[in-house]
Amino acid sequence: MCFKGFRSSANTKQGFNRKMEHLSLPPLSRVAICGGTHGNELSGVYIVKEMQKQKQDKVGSVSVITVLSNPPAIDVCRRYTETDLNRCFKSALLSSPITDSAPYELRRAQELNAQLGPKGSEKAVDLLVDLHNTTSNMGVTIIMDTINHMTSHIFKYIQTNMAPVPVSGIQLDLSPSESYSLDSVCKCGFSIEVGPQPHGVLRADIFNMMKKAVDLTLEWVQKFDSGRTFEGGDVEVYSFVKSVDYPRDPMSGELTAAIHPNLQDNDFKLLQPGDPLFLSFSGEMVKHEGEALYPFFVNECAYYEKKIAFHLARKMTQTFPSVSVKSN
């Protein structure tokens, strides 16, 4: 509940005067770190397992709850068993009755909501960090479903402290009830998405980057809780505009082209009109048309079935006020 009042309708630099405002916020006493929401994204699975092995359930005064979100999917090393768990957390789905034919993941979403939420309630965990991998060359990306000054601060902290590793931010503007991802069941949350890594593979470099981002998150929370004031400022974030599918045969629906080599691995590099998007199997090029935009999730394995070759975004500057913990 703590950040609901701070949603801003402005995605641009306007609309917030950081000189005029300072926010005193309640401490973050319970933080959840979740891995294996997609069972074949192995960095998060092994980070959570390692934290559980090390009995890392407290950092300073902060309670750390570690969760393997989708154990049956982890066991078979697949994204999900029946349906994508990370699309099951809209309020309407969380309150729908569970029938015998309901997919496992819908039941599991309601369990996780009971354990870590309930969404929108005072009982909900203060901060939830959900760990994901992508086959796209997105480095470390912080995905924020709702606009929230606390998550902006943590994103900025991770970005500053991981340099020169590229850390990008994706800012959606969903209401908590519309938000479909696990991190929406808590008072505030975000996903840490790290790539490129093939699903079902564990790379030490990707593991270490994700671990560093988790450690920095917990470090920020500790500093915040112990009274540090974090100055206001701004961050660049990518704001979703639209998704683009692969060219497909109109009859069979099969792919007729792959991502063009100039676009492959170039997530967050501005696409100008005329830049190549796809290369067909017979050698023809498909070009970008219209507004210059930034691609991300380029050639993500799990999005073939969702008919998404990549997303496109605008770059925005998001301004946030200084924050400190509210004294009792």
Add this chain to the structure above:
Amino acid sequence: MCFKGFRSSANTKQGFNRKMEHLSLPPLSRVAICGGTHGNELSGVYIVKEMQKQKQDKVGSVSVITVLSNPPAIDVCRRYTETDLNRCFKSALLSSPITDSAPYELRRAQELNAQLGPKGSEKAVDLLVDLHNTTSNMGVTIIMDTINHMTSHIFKYIQTNMAPVPVSGIQLDLSPSESYSLDSVCKCGFSIEVGPQPHGVLRADIFNMMKKAVDLTLEWVQKFDSGRTFEGGDVEVYSFVKSVDYPRDPMSGELTAAIHPNLQDNDFKLLQPGDPLFLSFSGEMVKHEGEALYPFFVNECAYYEKKIAFHLARKMTQTFPSVSVKSN
């Protein structure tokens, strides 16, 4: 049958005097190009589909048979549905009775053997090229199950004509009856393995490399059939020594370490004693001991379940005689 007499017991440079020998061999009149033996290795799937769409069933006088080896696995974009098809082609399995409980892939192996073999018979296709992808950084790798001068020639031709793209050769020394892979059902054959590419993802650069290797194979066959003499020579090949598993918890069997960043993506780079192999989740290093050897299939996704972190090989020089087509 045509090359059975030419198996050599020598993996080293000794044992063959190319000045003394020339081989006249029957023409290669039927060539099979197979993709989707593993349903989530997409380059081969799309190359074969494209060849079928273009009705590319003849190159010069050569009949080209294109085959999608495991359609149900391709449909669900998984390696296999019940068991690994590319381990089902030993002679004993191909002649075993099919019961109701037999996995789909065993039945499919017998179908493919009837279509493209039967293994060891005069009816078998002259050359079979099976298309595979790997998550390992192996560039283009030609995997030859049995030692055969024809495949050595084609490997050398691909390597020479694709430079500076790295093209490596792996030479096993299995008898045709022991050989478990699809290409063993034909008179001669090899796999083209191209990576790194995540399974379930199609990359244009990897697609183009594989397509080039297929085109060069067909070009070589055409030249051979039309009377060109290919001079003898030698090639460097990697000869399998042993497999190494990930460090695992002795109780749970779970991984306790990932491939070390120094080894990751360094397939075919010599591992000296003392070089790092693994980095444990708690930060300890595991080092290589014993003989200096060459790693390959480093961190291949599909080999986690086979308990293989990488294979190790010795580098050998393989010598082959000049060849030309036998005139009628």
